[in-house]
Amino acid sequence: MAGADGAGACHRPASKAADVPCPAQSFEVPEGVKHLTSEQLDELTATFLAWFGAASTPVQRRSRGRLWIAFLMLRHGALRLGEVLALDDAADLDPVRQQVIVRGHGGREIQMPGPVMREVQGVLDDPMMFGLRGRVFRMDQGYVRRKFYERAAECSIPKEYLNPRVIRHSRAVELLRGGVPLKIVQGILGHQSMNQTASYLRFSDDDVRRIVHHYLNKETRMKTSARNAFTGRVTSVVRDGLLVEVELTTNSGLKVVSVITEESAQNLGVSTGKVMTATVKAPWVILAREENRLKTSARNRYAGKVARVNRSEIAAEVVVDLPEGTTVCALLTVESVKTLDLAPGTDILVMFKAFSVILNVE
Structure with missing residues (x-):
């Protein structure tokens, strides 16, 4: 059976959708x-x-x-x-x-x-x-x-x-x-x-480029949902001759700061606008309750909510959902989970240092 969409009522011109067409x-x-x-x-x-x-x-x-x-x-x-x-x-x-x-x-x-x-x-x-x-x-x-x-x-x-x-x-x-x-x-x-x-x-050459760009961005958005992997574009690069501070902004608007060596930045070809992925190992993620924030040098701080806590006898995996949709995983001792009184729904502060962020090119 052939189908047709429902665009347009008979009695008046159809209202146009506010969304930009794909x-x-x-x-x-x-x-x-x-x-x-x-x-x-x-x-x-x-x-x-x-x-x-x-x-x-x-x-x-x-x-x-x-x-x-x-x-x-x-x-x-x-x-x-x-x-x-x-x-x-x-x-x-x-x-x-x-x-x-x-x-x-x-x-x-x-x-x-x-x-x-x-x-x-x-x-x-x-x-x-x-x-x-x-x-x-x-x-x-x-x-x-x-x-x-x-x-x-x-x-x-x-x-x-x-x-x-x-x-x-x-x-x-x-x-x-x-x-x-x-x-x-x-x-x-x-x-x-x-x-x-x-x-x-x-399809013109511009159409082809636009379509390819659309699907590359779609892949990028899918990758940002991976645990402690943040894919986005470089929005700031600050150099001091020895170290390079790189700010990455994901499609959801999350900003992640990494500090790497100048040599690493050159090897990766770091530049504004470049698509990269920042990863942080779960043991390097620090959690703190909002009401007892620790004074820390961690550049990356995000308020979130505990989604689930998976415990073993020694360690616990704590999964935190950030408001813009990103999921972050932290690996803590069971004693730390008890001290912080962590449970699904708990408001929590997620932190990790810029030196803990690893950058790689897609």
Whole structure:
């Protein structure tokens, strides 16, 4: 079954998500593929709806209603115009499952947004359509195209873009940009070959770099969850000729300071912006209760909460969760755990010295 997303209610332009699209969905559309942006599609939807709503007679309302729901099939189902005009509104629409059944060559089932199907069904259930049921979509192609072109005078979209083919292309691009897999978009469009669907997108060198960068950062974020391993970018480098103080900032915003020798810094190629991983051995992690903070020279200090305590007869592994999502593990004696009265949920201060932080290059 082919699927379609729920972008856009029928009665008003869809609100845009605040989140920036994943870079992996950023691509160029080849120059030969005419298409509209989602904003232009919403403007066109609003134009068609206003035109339908402005009908002044029952005959005019019936005529415009047929064109309005035909437009919705094109806009949200990405059907070919011939496929829309061949629909049997009594047999090919399933309002319960919110599907449109396309028959014949390239036949398929297309999932439609719920608001769209409710709008279509509302128009079909209007008494004005009773005499046409089963034939509501059966209109002349030339007539439909002409009515589409006429909408150009009512919106800012160039006339040559107001045709069913461009709207079909536009929906395909919209779905791809929304993250719908290429194979699924192929099924929605009824393409026999995935190469046909792939013709809607082209990745420039900048796109490739951006996508690779996105997934490298994704790997980095995954690695920061490892115990006492903090992967991030170098945000500060201070040298005194013998030692180098390196500040690393993870993707979650945690800052870790390490002090290494100048020779080590040169061997690692330390520089601002470089991706590195800082590791700290569990025995080097110091824990203190917030109410009895120790005076210490440790540069790295973080307030956290004990997640769990795993004890043996001699030592205990204490796992601490920091507010931004990082997990730190400390290895203490059982006596220290008793003295600090550590248990899951205990507020705790995590500390380790800059000289205890080992840096390595990814």
